[in-house]
Amino acid sequence: MEKPIVLVIMDGVGKGDGGPGDAVKVANTPTLDWLIANCPHTYLKAHGTAVGLPTDEDMGNSEVGHNALGCGQIYSQGAKLVGESIESGALYASETWKDLIANAKNGKALHFLGLLSDGNVHSNIHHLIAMLREAHKEGVKRVYCHILLDGRDVPATSALEYVAQLEDVLKELNTEGCDYAIASGGGRMKITMDRYEANWPMVEAGWRTHVEGKGRMFASAKEAIETYRAETGCIDQDLPAFVVARNGQPVAKIANGDSVILFNFRGDRAQEISLAFDRKDFDKFDRGDYTGVKFAGMLQYDGDLKIPEHYLVQPPVITNTLTEVLCKAGIHEYALSETQKFGHVTYFWNGNRSGKVDENLEVYEEVPSDVIPFEQAPAMKSKEITEKMVANMASHKFQFLRCNYPNGDMVGHTGVMKAVVYAMECVDKSVKAILEAADKYGYIVLITADHGNADQMTEVKKGKTIVRTAHSLNPVPFIIYDKDHDWHIKDGHYGLANVAPTIVKMMGLEAPSCWEKSMI
Incomplete structure (x- = not known):
């Protein structure tokens, strides 16, 4: 591959209507604004049939979202x-x-x-x-x-x-x-x-x-x-x-x-x-x-750890994940988040599998989350995550690094608009630091999300505007930042499962035949 790749997952950050209930828009996010204005980007479907759920009335979530992001394919979900x-x-x-x-x-x-x-x-x-x-x-x-x-x-x-x-x-x-x-x-x-x-x-x-x-x-x-x-x-x-x-x-x-x-x-x-x-x-x-x-x-929630021992419905067998493809190619990987989303960039990312595919090629790191109401500390561990990401980019040990910032989702669920706006501003600053490190150390940065949340903090019920705490049905951004290459995203309708094929294409590797298509 020409350059190593960093994937930033802004959990719970979709494309809202731009109104007063859209915390992503209300927040001061100069970095995200610049990326949308200047970089190749599209919006991905992150709910319903795009992530294996029964209908397009079903909102996405972090689990099915990370399954689709990390597996490059769509399959029946829980x-x-x-x-x-x-x-x-x-x-x-x-x-x-x-x-x-x-x-x-x-x-x-x-x-x-x-x-x-x-x-x-x-x-x-x-x-x-x-x-x-x-x-x-x-x-x-x-x-x-x-x-x-x-x-x-x-x-x-x-x-x-x-x-x-x-x-x-x-x-x-x-x-x-x-x-x-x-x-x-x-x-x-x-x-x-x-x-x-x-x-x-x-x-x-x-x-x-x-x-x-x-x-x-x-x-x-x-x-x-x-x-x-x-x-x-x-x-x-x-x-x-x-x-x-x-x-x-x-x-x-x-x-x-x-x-x-x-x-x-x-x-x-x-x-x-x-x-x-x-x-x-x-x-x-x-x-x-x-x-x-x-x-x-209802299901076995962790097959490797046998949690629980007995269950009613057999889980899907998920193979040909992105991690399997990269390990087969000898790619060194780094995965990072804080406790609230650590399982998402590891277990769910790897197709509901505990542990690593290859101990010699993968490093997973968890930043312990604070046990405190999220609206009281909306920055969460964004600063610590960013510092670790930058340090690992500087080390040049890894060819693929991924991280998750939980702020948009976890703070979004509180329904406290002021806190969610601040949370988005913290994420924006973190993305800026990663882009600066990418320029300094030579990386491509991909920015996306797993589903919407912070983008729809209010809804109208019976003619009255009320606080919304659930995920949205909005699409999520997919942005390519690379100062050395002008990437072109093909016309088409894409979902989260198109991200893994795009990463593999950028690396010059061959995607499994069961995967969705690359966006480039």
């Missing part, structure tokens, strides 16, 4: 896989489902735990409803739902709609001798759904709520949500934990020997609670008198 498995009946024919149902019919309860929404990023309420109906059809008498409130991949205060939908189904299934009910819940950013081991106390709080039935009690999930909203003013993702009670006692705890299904299909925020249920040697917090349950995830 939501689509699960939907197909339920529709075909393959899920119910699996040995895991049969085992859990048989256990529940033998005097134990069946519990469903997961995110209650149709956001289709971590879960889908329709998958839960389908499994509830099947459990009832197969004769399971006691079934309990432990619901995590979304407000992040769906409108910020939409939880009551999903609770009402679920309660209607449970009422229908409460035929003679059956007890189908919501047992516990709480906001997804308060309990249970931590990721990358950033906040184990959050997972412990979920354990105390779902398993032990400890916490503030309410007569219903609806009452809990309405009470907490009135008391705290929090949106759904931040609502405290609650336990649903009858006659002063929890509707259902998760007892030793029960059957438990985690119905989230996305891996990052499912792994820690899976470990708590699944591992005999678990030591992150005291599980009390817990001795074990029959536990299964």
Whole structure:
């Protein structure tokens, strides 16, 4: 290759409408403005069918985004896989489902735990409803739902709609001798759904709520949500934990020997609670008198680490990733981010594979994230990431370097516009420093994103402008910076999966036949 390549992923930075709710546009970003005005660029589809999701109404996310960026191909993702498995009946024919149902019919309860929404990023309420109906059809008498409130991949205060939908189904299934009910819940950013081991106390709080039935009690999930909203003013993702009670006692705890299904299909925020249920040697917090349950995830969230051991839907086999192609060619690689997105530039980038393809050719580095609300520290670790990137560029040890700046996504999810604007300005300064290093040390720099978020911080509902905390459906930029070569991007419609073929083409390597086409 003529020059080594740096790929900068600005997480959650799409092309918005340029209005007052577009933090990318509102922010002072002279570097990004200059790049768009002076460099070859296009915009990539980063949602829906372009990243393997069922429809173009499905927003993209960091997991499917990095899969597409790092694999150069489009394949069925979690939501689509699960939907197909339920529709075909393959899920119910699996040995895991049969085992859990048989256990529940033998005097134990069946519990469903997961995110209650149709956001289709971590879960889908329709998958839960389908499994509830099947459990009832197969004769399971006691079934309990432990619901995590979304407000992040769906409108910020939409939880009551999903609770009402679920309660209607449970009422229908409460035929003679059956007890189908919501047992516990709480906001997804308060309990249970931590990721990358950033906040184990959050997972412990979920354990105390779902398993032990400890916490503030309410007569219903609806009452809990309405009470907490009135008391705290929090949106759904931040609502405290609650336990649903009858006659002063929890509707259902998760007892030793029960059957438990985690119905989230996305891996990052499912792994820690899976470990708590699944591992005999678990030591992150005291599980009390817990001795074990029959536990299964919707998918296996990490195939190499076997998290969890049992799962309902077989995952896709992802081969021919960019890392495999580069390792085969003897290319030295460097991957960097802070904790919040480190798994994305490694595990998800490599096709949902833990570890490295070649220990001799790859270096992965993680900058520990601060455990602090992102709106309070919107710069996150952008300074540290930039310093490490520049130092590794100067070393000339690597021919391909990639990094992720999480700011646009993680701060974007808070809904605090002022913080998101500042976050974007921090990213812009970081990109400037990388471009300066590229000029000094001789690199091509590619700038892109995995999905939108910071570009759409407001939305109109029922004629009223409200804060938006979910990802956008907007395309994301793809920019080529190279002071020594005038690259030409071919006319066409492209998605994230076209990035890897473009990188390989720049390096003069041959792309696998299963990949999408190069943009140059």
